[in-house]
Amino acid sequence: MSQTQGKAVVMLSGGMDSATCLAIAVAEGCETHALSFNYQQRHQAELSAAAELATQLGAASHQTLNLDLGDLGGSALTDRRIAVPESPGEGIPVTYVPARNTVFLSLALALAEVLDAERIYAGVNAIDYSGYPDCRPEYLAAFQAMANLATKRGVEGRPIEIRAPLLRLSKAEIVRRGSELGVDFSRTVSCYQADAAGHACGRCDACRLRRQGFADAGVPDPTHYFAQ
Amino acid sequence: MSQTQGKAVVMLSGGMDSATCLAIAVAEGCETHALSFNYQQRHQAELSAAAELATQLGAASHQTLNLDLGDLGGSALTDRRIAVPESPGEGIPVTYVPARNTVFLSLALALAEVLDAERIYAGVNAIDYSGYPDCRPEYLAAFQAMANLATKRGVEGRPIEIRAPLLRLSKAEIVRRGSELGVDFSRTVSCYQADAAGHACGRCDACRLRRQGFADAGVPDPTHYFAQ
Numbered sequence: 001m002s003q004t005q006g007k008a009v010v011m012l013s014g015g016m017d018s019a020t021c022l023a024i025a026v027a028e029g030c031e032t033h034a035l036s037f038n039y040q041q042r043h044q045a046e047l048s049a050a051a052e053l054a055t056q057l058g059a060a061s062h063q064t065l066n067l068d069l070g071d072l073g074g075s076a077l078t079d080r081r082i083a084v085p086e087s088p089g090e091g092i093p094v095t096y097v098p099a100r101n102t103v104f105l106s107l108a109l110a111l112a113e114v115l116d117a118e119r120i121y122a123g124v125n126a127i128d129y130s131g132y133p134d135c136r137p138e139y140l141a142a143f144q145a146m147a148n149l150a151t152k153r154g155v156e157g158r159p160i161e162i163r164a165p166l167l168r169l170s171k172a173e174i175v176r177r178g179s180e181l182g183v184d185f186s187r188t189v190s191c192y193q194a195d196a197a198g199h200a201c202g203r204c205d206a207c208r209l210r211r212q213g214f215a216d217a218g219v220p221d222p223t224h225y226f227a228q
Numbered sequence: 229m230s231q232t233q234g235k236a237v238v239m240l241s242g243g244m245d246s247a248t249c250l251a252i253a254v255a256e257g258c259e260t261h262a263l264s265f266n267y268q269q270r271h272q273a274e275l276s277a278a279a280e281l282a283t284q285l286g287a288a289s290h291q292t293l294n295l296d297l298g299d300l301g302g303s304a305l306t307d308r309r310i311a312v313p314e315s316p317g318e319g320i321p322v323t324y325v326p327a328r329n330t331v332f333l334s335l336a337l338a339l340a341e342v343l344d345a346e347r348i349y350a351g352v353n354a355i356d357y358s359g360y361p362d363c364r365p366e367y368l369a370a371f372q373a374m375a376n377l378a379t380k381r382g383v384e385g386r387p388i389e390i391r392a393p394l395l396r397l398s399k400a401e402i403v404r405r406g407s408e409l410g411v412d413f414s415r416t417v418s419c420y421q422a423d424a425a426g427h428a429c430g431r432c433d434a435c436r437l438r439r440q441g442f443a444d445a446g447v448p449d450p451t452h453y454f455a456q
Contacts, residue, residue, distance in 0.1 A: 065295065065296050068295070098337075102338075102375070103331070103334040103337075106327055106333075109326075110297065110326040110331055111300050111326075113327055133379060142377050143374050146374045149364065149367040149370050150330045150361060150371075152361060
């Protein structure tokens with residue numbers, strides 16, 4: 001463990017990417033403050049996983065913010081009237097939650113301002129990004145530019161840095177990096193339709209990408225599937 | 229009333245600026261969808277005012293999103309342990325809610341995506357802005373650039389336009405414009421510490437700016453004060 005690098009807010013969904021991202025932030029010597037969102041997603045299993053991972057990985061604090069994104073509708077992940085697809089389609093998928101990363105990054109920015117944190121870590125990934133517009137490097141650069149103008153720290157010339165250490169990693173590289181840092185992937189939940197225990201369907205886009213990641217990394221897949 | 233200009237999301241706090249902004253969006257021929265936020269602000273009177281104003285001014289819909297900004301702390305407007313000041317100080321005031329406009333604009337962006345709306349109207353004002361960094365024109369331009377990359381519509385070359393028609397108006401000009409458009413200012417709540425009925429203290433920064441606006445516009449001030 002290196003010396004402290006100041007405070008960092010880490011967005012923690014309970015999935016493998018954000019868990020690895022938290023482990024990286026801790027390894028980089030930050031006092032990490034994990035932030036999860038209860039946005040009426042289909043299952044709460046990932047929130048339980050997030051709380052457990054925050055403790056396991058050594059976060060200084062963890063909080064879950066409630067917000068009613070489900071009331072807005074429009075995504076298979078928050079609107080139960082829209083089915084989760086089991087094979088990839090064309091273009092932006094129905095599992096896209098409108099402006100989700102923008103909303104979550106904005107709330108992370110608010111917490112970073114309150115804590116006077118120097119960094120935000122986001123487990124955004126542009127490789128296996130499933131066609132979401134708000135997972136692209138140019139999007140993150142634009143968010144950073146906006147954040148520099150939005151905040152007290154930005155005005156004072158000490159902008160809050162948005163870090164996305166997984167941005168250009170493949171799923172296999174994320175599996176390897178997380179494994180090196182001791183992330184217990186059996187506790188991470190990626191599945192779009194996990195059950196209450198966090199067990200995975202094995203068929204949705206998120207499961208498919210995750211399973212392939214372990215295979216490509218040559219790491220045994222510790223995921224608990226309910227439908228194999 | 230002109231022909232419809234498509235759908236618009238209008239951020240509606242219940243204050244005089246956002247009410248005038250809604251009236252402008254309606255006058256510009258938009259099908260307006262008003263969006264308010266229950267973010268654990270000190271008083272709920274402005275939310276009642278928002279609901280009433282949405283109906284009075286002809287919004288097609290109105291919804292209030294709940295989010296726990298108060299849990300983040302850090303502002304006199306959401307943290308009761310921090311007193312609301314009664315005279316302007318130096319720099320960014322304690323009434324600044326960290327990243328508030330960024331969070332609210334992001335949620336408006338999410339709703340705009342769901343509704344396939346063409347515009348977002350925000351009653352942001354750079355003149356009487358009390359030193360908030362996220363009320364400046366350069367901030368809004370940066371948010372627009374980010375939004376263009378964040379959204380499905382942006383990717384498809386039909387970006388959602390952020391409009392801030394009050395940006396460069398003085399409070400007096402806002403009073404005049406709102407009066408012309410039939411805004412009932414007696415129903416708008418600006419005070420940082422309004423009581424349950426929406427009556428104003430007459431002493432905080434927001435009251436001071438509002439009162440001066442009516443005086444400068446030569447329009448009788450219809451505000452109900454509890455402390456005159």
